[in-house]
Amino acid sequence: MSSADFPTALAAALTTRRFGRVHEHAASLESTNDRALAWLGGSGESPAPDGALVTADRQTAGRGRLGRAWSSAPAGDIYASVVVRPGATRTAAGQSFGALALAVGVGLREGVGAALRGCGRPELAERLSLKWPNDLLLDGRKLAGILCESRWRGRSVDVVVGFGVNVGRERFEGPLADTATSLRLALGAAPPARAELLAATLAALEDSLDAFFDRGFPALRPRYEPHCVxxxxxxxxxxxxxxxxxxxxxxxxxxxxxxxxxxxxxxxxxxxxxxxxxxxxxxxxxxxxxxx
Structure with a gap:
């Protein structure tokens, strides 16, 4: 699927109320998180609404947790960042923001799992696990990860939830060869289409983050702990x-x-x-x- 066709395919697959309904896609960006943060603040344009999504086919200057480099190749992977504006009331409910990445992990695991079950591979969905605090694993290898960044406005916080999923890669270089995997490698065949995979992930992520900002991490513990390696x-x-x-x-x-x-x-x-x-x-x- 071409970069130009991806937004249309995603819009057709979405089942969310907010996440991804406003969407900006690029063939290449330095960082989807940086673009989402700039859009969140306005920067001379209308500020991004709650649920606005930034995606790219490739990142050239992405970063991971603790400032680590974020490897990116134009191989059909997912690079995405969602703007989340919970508001002051829900900010207070989910004020333990150290657990935000855990709530995102729940959404990633459930969304990717739904996509794997949808393509007839439920056994792979059961082999997805979570490594505290920010990695999704498949058979013990890193499949996806998370970078959350926040901006406070008085008593409210706005959040950019960034995540990457290894979808189409057939090989990894250097130390990643021993630590990472992709859906293509795990399936031994063509993975789910990126648009369908991202739509399933956004639906699960919207659900997990709504629960987190309404009731905090305790509401998600039963969905996180059984899968924490x-x-x-x-x-x-x-x-x-x-x-x-x-x-x-x-x-x-x-x-x-x-x-x-x-x-x-x-x-x-x-x-x-x-x-x-x-x-x-x-x-x-x-x-x-x-x-x-």
């Missing part, structure tokens, strides 16, 4: 001044923070640090990819 397993956590420490991942706090117990018995609350499964439970390390 770190809980109950040994991990290594990056800590200020001490480097990586070994610990057991115990639970998630109501605000989405990860609670771990170090080998000396001390409990540690992890809010935004990198987490790896210990070497005997190998897991993709943080790296610059479309889904980081």
């Amino acid at each position: 770190v809980l109950g397993r040994r991990v290594e956590v990056e800590t200020p001044g001490r480097g990586r420490v070994s610990a057991l991942a115990l639970s998630l706090d109501p605000d989405g923070a990860l609670r771990v117990r170090e080998d000396d018995g001390r409990e540690l609350r992890v809010e935004s640090a990198d987490v790896w499964l210990s070497p005997d439970h190998a897991m993709p390390a943080p790296c610059g990819s479309p889904s980081d």
Whole structure:
């Protein structure tokens, strides 16, 4: 499908109320998040409405969590950013914004899973998992990831939810060859059309974020925790001044923070640090990819 045809195909597939109903698509952008943030603020144009979507066939200067480079190739992947304007009342309900990426993860997993079931591969949908705090995995390899950025207006916050999904890639370079996957690789055949996949993802994402901003992360815990690969397993956590420490991942706090117990018995609350499964439970390390 050509870049020019993609917006029309997506509009025909949408089932959302708001997400994606206003849509801007480009063959190439430096960053969909940067464009959505500029549109959110106006920048000489009408500000983006709630649910406005920016997509691109390729990003040339994307970034992941903690400023990591965001690898992008024109291979039929999804690069998308959604403007979310919850308003002051709903901002207060979902004020534990550390869990926002977890709420997005729920939407990604459920949306991609719906698309896989729709193309007759329900067993792959069941093998989707979530790596705290911002990765969607398929068979333990990184399939998609999340970057959320916010702007406060008085007591209200506006959010840009960025995500990338590896859809059409047939190979990865360098360290990504050992840590990432795509739907094409997992299916061994043509993946779902990008427009249909993104439409399913936007519908699930709209649902998960509505729940998050209405009732906070506790409303989504039953949809997140059963699919979180770190809980109950040994991990290594990056800590200020001490480097990586070994610990057991115990639970998630109501605000989405990860609670771990170090080998000396001390409990540690992890809010935004990198987490790896210990070497005997190998897991993709943080790296610059479309889904980081």
